[in-house]
Amino acid sequence: MxxxxxxxxxxxxxxxxxxxxxxxxxxxxxxxxxxxxxxxxxxxxxxxxxxxxxxxxxxxxxxxxxxxxxxxxxxxxxxxxxxxxxxxxxxxxxxxxxxxxxxxxxxxxxxxxxxxxxxxxxxxxxxxxALTPQKCFLFTNISLQRLYQQQQFQLVSQQNMANLPAEIAQLHQRYHNDDRPLIVMQLQCPSDIA
CATH class of the missing domain: 3.40.630 (Aminopeptidase)
Structure with a gap:
């Protein structure tokens, strides 16, 4: 159990x-x-x-x-x-x-x-x-993208990376590297998901 x-x-x-x-x-x-x-x-x-x-x-x-x-x-x-x-x-x-x-x-x-x-x-x-849509983010490797998409997270595109909040962008730069590439995903409102 x-x-x-x-x-x-x-x-x-x-x-x-x-x-x-x-x-x-x-x-x-x-x-x-x-x-x-x-x-x-x-x-x-x-x-x-x-x-x-x-x-x-x-x-x-x-x-x-x-x-x-x-x-x-x-x-x-x-x-x-x-x-x-x-x-x-x-x-x-x-x-x-x-x-x-x-x-x-x-x-x-x-x-x-x-x-x-x-x-x-x-x-x-x-x-x-406990999560707030549009204000909740995560970093993950590409292999887990589908898991998070099922939970209403969407990939932040390369074009939208510049629009990330400073707090999130700084942490992504700190954790992301060539040995461990990480994508950024953002929680969407249920009504925003097509």
Whole structure:
């Protein structure tokens, strides 16, 4: 069973030592470890929004958490956040960087042994309500263009690269190179897609 949720990146200060803060720190450490293992060059920041998919091995219902956000669930079993992070492993994650009024999706990552199970699509569907059309961008290699087009992203043409917001253009110049060419895609309004 899988469970999709946002990771709380508002970590408490060092003086707040209660169970919730310890749980948040463990979740954040697990996210950083996941990226370090599978995408060593990624620099995960507390300033980003992070969504993850946990693989949970529980086989029973937790009746005490029936009020949990069921729209975050990928199947029908209801479990608490504490249960997930105690017994679940992160198998996919995505980050949203906030750059002024713009958003940049980065670090969409599915563990190698979990690929080809539509987990990337599940993550993108999960974060979709948090994305702002026309102000959300991503950089990707050409092989993933179709995946993002299915999520209402369109390729920014070479002619329109000069019209990119400065924040996005600067980051693209920083990440794009001949060894790792990246295209830019922008989230469109559903009504703008033909």
């Amino acid at each position: 899988i469970y999709i949720r946002w990771v709380d990146t508002n970590l408490p200060t060092q003086y707040e030592q209660h169970a919730t803060s310890l749980q948040q720190k463990k979740q954040w450490s697990a996210v950083k470890l996941f990226y370090r293992q599978h995408m060593a060059y990624a620099r995960v920041s507390l300033k980003e929004s992070v969504a993850v998919i946990y693989q949970h091995k529980a086989t029973t219902f937790n009746t005490q958490s029936q009020l949990a956000d069921q729209h975050n669930m990928a199947d029908s079993t209801v479990i608490s956040d504490t249960e997930v992070t105690k017994t679940g492993n992160i198998i996919a994650a995505v980050r949203i960087k906030h750059l002024g009024q713009y958003q940049l999706i980065s670090g969409l990552l599915v563990a190698p042994e979990q690929r080809r199970k539509a987990l990337a699509t599940k993550l993108l569907n999960f974060i979709a309500p």
